[in-house]
Amino acid sequence: MNEQPAEATAAQAGADPAEVEAALVRRALDRDLEAFNELVDIHQRSVFNLCLRMLGNASAAEDAAQDAFLSAFRGLHTFRGSTFRPWLMRIAANACTDELRRRGRRPAISLDAPLAGTDEHIDVPDPVAGPEALTLRSEQAAVVQRALLKIPADQRLAVVMCDIQGYAYEEIATAMDCSVGTVKSRIARGREKLRRELGPMRAMQEQSSDKDRQGVQT
Amino acid sequence: MNKLLRPFRKHQPDIDALSEHIDGRLSAARSSELEAHISTCTACTDAHAELLEARALLAALPEVEHPRSFRLRQADIEAPVRTPARGGSSAALRWAPACAAVSAVVFVVVLGADLASRESNNSAQFSSLESSERFGMTAADESADTALAPGVSAAERQNSPTTGGEGGGAIDGTSGTAASQAETSNPQDATEPTGAPPSGDAPVEGATGAEPDPDADATAAANAGGSNFVPPTATAAALGAVPPDAVPPTTDVDADVEQFSKKDSDDGNRNGFLFVEITAAATAVLAGAAYVAWRWMRRGNAA
Numbered sequence: 001m002n003e004q005p006a007e008a009t010a011a012q013a014g015a016d017p018a019e020v021e022a023a024l025v026r027r028a029l030d031r032d033l034e035a036f037n038e039l040v041d042i043h044q045r046s047v048f049n050l051c052l053r054m055l056g057n058a059s060a061a062e063d064a065a066q067d068a069f070l071s072a073f074r075g076l077h078t079f080r081g082s083t084f085r086p087w088l089m090r091i092a093a094n095a096c097t098d099e100l101r102r103r104g105r106r107p108a109i110s111l112d113a114p115l116a117g118t119d120e121h122i123d124v125p126d127p128v129a130g131p132e133a134l135t136l137r138s139e140q141a142a143v144v145q146r147a148l149l150k151i152p153a154d155q156r157l158a159v160v161m162c163d164i165q166g167y168a169y170e171e172i173a174t175a176m177d178c179s180v181g182t183v184k185s186r187i188a189r190g191r192e193k194l195r196r197e198l199g200p201m202r203a204m205q206e207q208s209s210d211k212d213r214q215g216v217q218t
Numbered sequence: 219m220n221k222l223l224r225p226f227r228k229h230q231p232d233i234d235a236l237s238e239h240i241d242g243r244l245s246a247a248r249s250s251e252l253e254a255h256i257s258t259c260t261a262c263t264d265a266h267a268e269l270l271e272a273r274a275l276l277a278a279l280p281e282v283e284h285p286r287s288f289r290l291r292q293a294d295i296e297a298p299v300r301t302p303a304r305g306g307s308s309a310a311l312r313w314a315p316a317c318a319a320v321s322a323v324v325f326v327v328v329l330g331a332d333l334a335s336r337e338s339n340n341s342a343q344f345s346s347l348e349s350s351e352r353f354g355m356t357a358a359d360e361s362a363d364t365a366l367a368p369g370v371s372a373a374e375r376q377n378s379p380t381t382g383g384e385g386g387g388a389i390d391g392t393s394g395t396a397a398s399q400a401e402t403s404n405p406q407d408a409t410e411p412t413g414a415p416p417s418g419d420a421p422v423e424g425a426t427g428a429e430p431d432p433d434a435d436a437t438a439a440a441n442a443g444g445s446n447f448v449p450p451t452a453t454a455a456a457l458g459a460v461p462p463d464a465v466p467p468t469t470d471v472d473a474d475v476e477q478f479s480k481k482d483s484d485d486g487n488r489n490g491f492l493f494v495e496i497t498a499a500a501t502a503v504l505a506g507a508a509y510v511a512w513r514w515m516r517r518g519n520a521a
Contacts, residue, residue, distance in 0.1 A: 037289040048284040069288050073295060144275050163276035188237030191272040
């Protein structure tokens with residue numbers, strides 16, 4: 001394995017991450033696959049999560065993420081601009097749209113089994129670390145994910161990027177190739193619709209969690 | 219933003235503004251204005267709370283670890299590109315509506331031509347019958363009018379009592395040569411029918427050809443009362459109702475033969491039309507049905 005790129009990156013460890021990234025992009029443009037793969041290492045988690053929230057199941061998200069990186073490598077020559085991340089997210093969003101088309105408008109998600117990955121790899125620090133808290137959280141996540149799938153894809157992308165991944169309006173506008181005004185209205189409508197979808201579900205959720213608390217503890 | 223509360227009407231919250239507000243993207247002035255309003259308006263208070271809750275629930279979704287590395291291998295970048303799956307049949311069926319439309323148009327056009335040709339057949343027969351009456355034929359001739367042959371045959375019959383069909387030449391609506399032969403030969407019956415081309419031009423030719431002929435067959439013309447006698451077919455042509463198949467038979471038998479052959483060609487035309495009509499209609503219906511069925515099946519899959 002070629003050690004040189006790793007050393008070069010390590011030397012730049014103290015440098016501005018944006019510059020590091022720009023250097024990697026330049027090398028990747030020269031058909032340096034290893035440089036591109038370092039970009040993959042940096043961004044694969046957020047790309048996968050974007051796809052997961054957009055599509056609702058891990059298997060579809062894997063396919064979409066793989067396609068996204070492949071498209072990104074092939075289309076790297078079209079990248080113009082300052083930040084790599086929104087450009088990559090646009091490619092990921094397009095890969096999700098393609099995947100949605102392939103699998104039908106409503107991707108199949110199992111209502112019985114918890115969402116793959118949510119109960120095994122929960123990284124959110126939780127003061128209540130008991131199994132009960134974990135179960136509640138994964139149940140809630142499944143409920144919210146189901147509701148997310150019911151809102152239109154463009155609103156879904158906007159709220160996922162804004163509220164889950166914390167992008168600014170402008171970055172989202174780049175990723176979605178639309179105006180900031182459009183982004184604002186998509187976020188607003190997405191949130192409103194999500195809340196409406198969750199309304200009846202939330203009532204049921206509260207009832208069942210009340211029962212859990214009152215019920216027999218095993 | 220001074221939206222007065224009406225007691226009988228619930229205030230419609232400005233969701234866009236509220237959403238921007240919770241993201242801290244409203245200008246300071248607008249933001250404080252909105253805050254002041256929210257505190258007095260229950261509808262906006264509820265909407266504000268709902269937006270906050272939606273955002274919180276989304277933010278609470280756990281970030282999931284990627285199940286595997288998405289690093290690209292050399293083989294990945296050299297492999298052929300995976301294209302989105304589209305049904306192979308969809309390409310063919312995209313042509314279905316155009317095909318159906320074209321078939322429908324063909325059907326209408328051919329039907330129109332078919333009906334028009336039938337009409338002109340009928341009207342030509344009627345007008346030729348009319349014109350023969352106009353020239354005041356004898357009673358014997360009037361009975362001949364009922365025959366479907368063009369009025370020429372009536373004129374023929376006028377001649378036959380006097381001469382053995384000698385005057386046939388003057389009223390031969392086919393060709394000048396046949397007309398000149400008519401005065402000399404009795405077996406003109408044989409020549410005329412065969413030499414008679416069933417074309418729409420024939421009666422017109424006959425009209426022009428008949429006029430110089432009176433010199434050639436003066437006796438026949440005299441017998442026929444020819445100089446005053448204008449061939450009905452010429453008149454029919456002048457009237458504009460040109461029978462497309464004006465074959466002037468000289469005898470009844472020949473008339474019948476000509477009738478049948480004319481009928482055969484008519485039927486041939488009609489069969490041809492009918493065939494095209496049926497094919498075009500069937501194509502239009504099948505193509506249209508196939509396209510509708512394809513769209514109906516795809517309705518659940520369209521993104």
